Amino acid sequence: MSKSHYSYPPDEFDVRGPEGTPVGVHREPRSGWSSVWPFLLIVVVCGGLAVGIVSFLSDDGDPATPPAAEQSAGAGTEEPEASASADAEEPPADGEASEAPADDEPSDDASDAATELPGDASAANLEASVVVYNDGAGSGQAAAGQGVLTSDGGFVDVAATDAPDTLQGAYEETTVLYGADRADTASAVAEALGVDPANVQESDDVTASEQAVWVVLKTPVG
Structure with a gap:
């Protein structure tokens, strides 16, 4: 048997066994890289x-978190609404608040009209009949009122007496009642006795009577 070309270097497998046969077969030598690359592949994959x-x-973990740009845009759109609410709730300045009720204040003309007598006292009929009723003003006050109207007012037909049942307690303050077309005379009576113009009133009862003016005294004269 001729020897063929032997391409492998001698090693432990060339040693013959007891029966003259080789212990093992030769394999092609492996490089270092061929042994390492499977481990590197596993490391990369893992x-x-x-x-x-x-x-x-x-x-x-946080799918609802918007990007930073979206958060900035959202914050920018909310600021005008908050500012608008603050402006709407801001109370008016002191100057504005004090000026608002000015329209409700009564004018001077309206105030004067409320305190004016209903007629012209200088045009009074001094001969008209006047009665002074005492309704709790005190003893002798009807006569005192009669004297004032005669001496200070110039009236010539003035009577003094106690108030009848129909007038007792009907008024809280001294009141001058006058009949139709007797406003001038009633104004002169009120001026002489110092009666509040607001308490000078026209009365159907006086119109139906023989007198021109009734005076209901609630407080002492003078």
Whole structure:
């Protein structure tokens, strides 16, 4: 048997066994890289999987969180509404608040009209009949009123007496009642006795009577 070309270097497998046969067969020598690259491949694959899992979990953990740009835009749109609410709730300045009720104040003309006598006292009929009724003013006050109207007012037909039942307690303040077309005379009576113009009133009862003016005294004269 001829020897063929032997391409492998001598090693432990060239040693013959007890029966003269080789212990093993030769295999082609392997480089260092061929032994290492499977481990490197496993490391790369595992690293990629780890990165992918971490990225997936981080995205799922907070899906409702908007990007920073969207948050900034949202904040910008809310500020005008808050500002508008603040402007709507801001109370008016002191000057504005004090000026608002000015329209409700009565004018001087209206106030004067409320305190004016109903007629012209200088045009009074001094011969008209006047009665002074004492309704709780005190003893002798009807006569005192009669004297004032005669001496100070110039009236010539003045009577003094106690108030009848129909007038007792009917008024809280001294009041001058006059008949139709007797406003001038009633104004002169009120001036002489110092009666408040607001208490000078026209009365149907006086119109139906023989007198021109009734005076209901509630307080002492003078």
